[in-house]
Amino acid sequence: MFIRDANRTANATSHFTSCGLGYPLPARNVVLAACRMSQPTPSVLVFSGIRAIDPGRNLDSLVDVVVERGVITKVGPKAGDAARKAEGCRVVDGKGKWLLSAFIDLHAHLREPGQEYKEDIATGLAAAAAGGFARVCAMPNTRPVNDTRAITEMLVARAAEVGGPRLHPIGAITVGQKGEELTEMGDLRDAGAVAVSDDGHCVMSASVMRRALEYARTFDLCVIQHAEDHTLTQGAQMHEGVVSARLGLRGWPREAEDIIVARDVMLAELTGARYHVAHVSSMGAVRILRDAKARGIAVTAEATPHHLVFTDEAVIGYRTECKVNPPLRSQQDVNALRAALADGTIDCVATDHAPHSPLEKDCEFQEAATGMIGLETCLALLLGLVRSGALPLARVVDALTAAPARVLGLEKPSLAEGARADLVVVAPERRWTVTAEKLRSKSKNTPLLGQELTGAVDLTLVGGKIVFERQEDG
Numbered sequence: 001m002f003i004r005d006a007n008r009t010a011n012a013t014s015h016f017t018s019c020g021l022g023y024p025l026p027a028r029n030v031v032l033a034a035c036r037m038s039q040p041t042p043s044v045l046v047f048s049g050i051r052a053i054d055p056g057r058n059l060d061s062l063v064d065v066v067v068e069r070g071v072i073t074k075v076g077p078k079a080g081d082a083a084r085k086a087e088g089c090r091v092v093d094g095k096g097k098w099l100l101s102a103f104i105d106l107h108a109h110l111r112e113p114g115q116e117y118k119e120d121i122a123t124g125l126a127a128a129a130a131g132g133f134a135r136v137c138a139m140p141n142t143r144p145v146n147d148t149r150a151i152t153e154m155l156v157a158r159a160a161e162v163g164g165p166r167l168h169p170i171g172a173i174t175v176g177q178k179g180e181e182l183t184e185m186g187d188l189r190d191a192g193a194v195a196v197s198d199d200g201h202c203v204m205s206a207s208v209m210r211r212a213l214e215y216a217r218t219f220d221l222c223v224i225q226h227a228e229d230h231t232l233t234q235g236a237q238m239h240e241g242v243v244s245a246r247l248g249l250r251g252w253p254r255e256a257e258d259i260i261v262a263r264d265v266m267l268a269e270l271t272g273a274r275y276h277v278a279h280v281s282s283m284g285a286v287r288i289l290r291d292a293k294a295r296g297i298a299v300t301a302e303a304t305p306h307h308l309v310f311t312d313e314a315v316i317g318y319r320t321e322c323k324v325n326p327p328l329r330s331q332q333d334v335n336a337l338r339a340a341l342a343d344g345t346i347d348c349v350a351t352d353h354a355p356h357s358p359l360e361k362d363c364e365f366q367e368a369a370t371g372m373i374g375l376e377t378c379l380a381l382l383l384g385l386v387r388s389g390a391l392p393l394a395r396v397v398d399a400l401t402a403a404p405a406r407v408l409g410l411e412k413p414s415l416a417e418g419a420r421a422d423l424v425v426v427a428p429e430r431r432w433t434v435t436a437e438k439l440r441s442k443s444k445n446t447p448l449l450g451q452e453l454t455g456a457v458d459l460t461l462v463g464g465k466i467v468f469e470r471q472e473d474g
């Protein structure tokens, strides 16, 4: 099904790992027109002869899928025969395409309220729709921090007004994300928060973390930790290793992550709370998580596409677009993350979509903000790893759909008859070039600008409604 080209892989620039992408190539003759949000949705939609993949139901076959009034009503060979005659029916030719449950991102920064010049809920959700996501969890490090019922309610209301993918707020663990006083987690949950996190900051005090886990447990909320011992990362600019030494940049040792994950696993065991590690980047954290899971402790974890694809060598040239937190690490760490995602030690892929304007990125490396955008390139990067054999496709689909739902206790996405039609149509072999004009996100801070990727989202449905459709010209 996939085209592999040894020459292109051999020409890969050094900072990309061997996933079969990331080589600067002239743009191919594929022109994608501007994409539209909120299409008029037909009353009956038939996906005809499409490869439907739902690992949760052991489904991977060529079928017809019928969607009526927001619900999947029929799945099976020729299941669309009767429906396609219905008035107002639209038939989507599934030849060469895949149909999956639309994705869930449990880690995105939408910057509203407070930093709408970087992103807002409307542009963030548009980017999510273009990336195949039906649900996006918004981290609370906005201005002000989402540590109250009022802000959580505002986010939910604003997203409902915008339409498109659903937004699930994540509330702060501590007031102002200062690591001291716990938030009113019951209020946050009642207002719609699906988890709590001080993301961007680590909960450094073991005592506060213990109380946070105990308190969150009473509301059955998952506690998401940004694992970074700040005493080991003061002034750090990138991963600590040979590259940081060569560039003369202060390093962020992987042990700063491992120490917190190890401590928190003990606290999760002590409290019996649900504990989730955001953006795992180090092989040590992987080892600790694997051991914790083997011992039956309720820990889960996510990895970002960028930590699965890039190494610290991407930073060479002081490329601020590759400055992220936690930093891009060594090939050994990347290999450990891939193996952990493949065997389920890392449950999910989350984008850590972190928009920044040129103000924060077109500057000295030491001054630059951390983070890169990721909603619109997530799928293509993961499909690159599937093509290279690093990850099984079924695991990637699970990591973007059922696994994040499991972590947060959300309704399980499914291609079963009767399930809500949150769906994405994928063109796995379509090549496209990442350009600033094509990206829906207000910010363009990605090292992938100008890169050709393989694998694109054609159509995203949320509750049966078309929220994104890619138009192709010529």
Ligand SMILES: [Zn+2]
Residues within 6 Å of the ligand: 199, 200, 201, 226, 278, 279, 325, 326
């Ligand atoms: Zn973080």
